[in-house]
Amino acid sequence: xxxxxxxxxxxxxxxxxxxxxxxxxxxxxVLEATTGAEGTEALRSQQVDAVLVGWELPDVAxxxxxxxWSHSEELALIPLLIMTSYSGSESVRDCxxxxxxxxxxxxxxxxxxxxRLRLALRLRDLGLRLHESSVRDAxxxxxxxxxxxxxxxxxxxxxxxxxxxxxxxxxxxxxFKNTNDRYGxxxxxxxxxxxxEYFDRRLRKTDIVGRFGGEEFIVILHGTALGEAVMAMDxxxxxxxxxxxxxxxxxxxxxxxxxxxxxxPDITTIDALVCKADAALYASKQAGxxxxxxxxxxxxxxxxxxxx
Numbered sequence: 027x028x029x030x031x032x033x034x035x036x037x038x039x040x041x042x043x044x045x046x047x048x049x050x051x052x053x054x055x056v057l058e059a060t061t062g063a064e065g066t067e068a069l070r071s072q073q074v075d076a077v078l079v080g081w082e083l084p085d086v087a088x089x090x091x092x093x094x095w096s097h098s099e100e101l102a103l104i105p106l107l108i109m110t111s112y113s114g115s116e117s118v119r120d121c122x123x124x125x126x127x128x129x130x131x132x133x134x135x136x137x138x139x140x141x142r143l144r145l146a147l148r149l150r151d152l153g154l155r156l157h158e159s160s161v162r163d164a165x166x167x168x169x170x171x172x173x174x175x176x177x178x179x180x181x182x183x184x185x186x187x188x189x190x191x192x193x194x195x196x197x198x199x200x201x202f203k204n205t206n207d208r209y210g211x212x213x214x215x216x217x218x219x220x221x222x223e224y225f226d227r228r229l230r231k232t233d234i235v236g237r238f239g240g241e242e243f244i245v246i247l248h249g250t251a252l253g254e255a256v257m258a259m260d261x262x263x264x265x266x267x268x269x270x271x272x273x274x275x276x277x278x279x280x281x282x283x284x285x286x287x288x289x290x291p292d293i294t295t296i297d298a299l300v301c302k303a304d305a306a307l308y309a310s311k312q313a314g315x316x317x318x319x320x321x322x323x324x325x326x327x328x329x330x331x332x333x334x
Contacts, residue, residue: 028073029053029054029055030054030055030075030076030147031054031055031056031057031072031073031074031075032049032054032055032056032057032074032075032076032077032078032143033057033058033059033065033068033069033072033074033076033077033078034046034049034056034057034058034059034077034078035058035059035060035061035062035064035065035077035078035079035080035083035088035091036058036059036060036078036079036080036083036109037060037061037080037082037083037084038080041080041109041132042058042060044133045078045109045134046058048134048136048139048140049078052140052143054075057072057074060083060084061083061084061085061086062083062085062086062091062094063085065077065079065091066094066095069095069101069104070100070101074104075104075105075147075150076104076105076106076107076143076146076147076150077095077104077105077106077107078107078109078130078143079091079092079106079107079108079109079126080108080109080110081108081109081110081111081112082110088108088109088110088121088124089108089120089121089123089124089126090124092106092108092121092124092125092126093124093125095125096124096125096126097125103150103153103154103157104150105127105128105146105147105149105150106125106126106127107126107127107128107129107130107142107143107146108121108124108126108128108129108130109130109131109132109134110129110130110131110132111131111132117129127146127149128142128145128146130142160173161173163222163236163237165215165218165219165237166218166219166221166222166237167219167222168222168225168226168235168236168237168243169234169235169236169237170236170237171236171237171238171239173236174234174236174238174244174246175296177234177236177246178194178246178296178299178300179296181246181248181289182289182295182296182299185289186291190249191249191250191251191288191289192246192247192248192249192250192288192289193246193247193250193251193252193254193255193286193287193288193289194244194245194246194247194286194287194288194289194299194300194303195244195245195247195255195259195284195285195286195287195303195318196238196242196243196244196284196285196286196300196303196304196306196307197242197243197244197245197259197282197283197284197307198241198242198243198282198283198284198307198311199217199218199221199241199242199280199281199282200280200281200282200283200315200316201315202214202217202240202241205217205278205280209272209276209278213272213273213276213278216271216272216273217271217272217278217280218237218241220269220271220272221243221271221280221282222235222237222243224262224265224266224269225243225245225262228261228262228265229245229258229262230248232248232249233245233246233247233248233250234246234248243282244300244303245259250288251288252286252287252288252320252321253320255286255288255320256286256318256320259284259286259318260318263281263282263284263316263317263318266280266281266282281315281316282316283307283310283311283315283316283317283318283319284306284307284310284317284318284319285302285303285304285305285306285307285308285309285310285318285319285320285321286303286306286318286319286320286321287299287300287302287303287306287320287321288321302321303321305321306319306320306321307319
């Protein structure tokens with residue numbers, strides 16, 4: 027089991043040594059930094075559960091650093107505890123206003139320090155659970171449509187700025203209404219959950235899959251050009267033949283159709299990219315279902331169609 031890691035950002039070698047010994051005696055792993063820049067690098071490169079931040083650092087004041095970290099989407103859920111010899115009400119206010127979760131007086135009392143640290147970690151765990159519930163689809167456990175939209179926006183920004191390649195696949199379970207009519211909606215829900223597990227197991231860790239709505243799923247294939255994306259989705263489609271859906275006593279046949287589009291510089295919005303993938307999905311449906319179709323033509327020619 028991984029030990030929780032505490033990052034100590036403190037310029038004084040003596041204070042760092044005291045805090046390191048205290049933290050290690052409580053069973054935590056310790057990471058150390060002497061400047062705000064080193065602390066930022068540690069947070070972005072290491073798995074950190076909480077941070078003890080000194081007020082006075084060589085390159086930045088502790089409250090300013092906390093403000094920067096707490097307003098970063100990447101770091102906002104990591105609890106920050108500022109340590110300082112200042113004890114006035116204004117200092118406490120400045121720390122909390124800057125985004126620190128708590129204020130610890132120097133020299134720290136060990137019992138008080140770890141009572142506050144344990145509270146910070148419990149609040150962090152609660153925040154993580156709330157965040158997960160806000161980005162996950164309740165039925166399948168995959169990312170929900172709102173979070174997928176945020177991921178698409180991030181991929182589009184990276185593609186524009188750094189020229190990164192990515193593709194999007196829209197998938198739809200074939201004749202899912204028939205599944206619900208024949209086996210019941212409860213079994214239909216089971217099938218959707220099993221398909222979500224199948225996608226999650228078979229896709230790469232760098233790919234992102236979410237439920238777009240109903241029986242429709244969307245896959246963001248990171249760093250993947252159109253041809254490779256089509257092959258990846260077709261491998262998923264063919265793999266369904268060897269995967270059992272349903273229950274121990276009832277086997278439900280499942281197939282899906284998919285449409286794939288790659289981002290290109292002429293695609294200026296995420297809606298246009300999704301529209302192209304959706305149009306390719308419609309072409310798969312029109313051609314008989316249970317197949318993968320790549321988009322063709324410029325983004326301006328895309329006209330989204332309903333799938334069935």
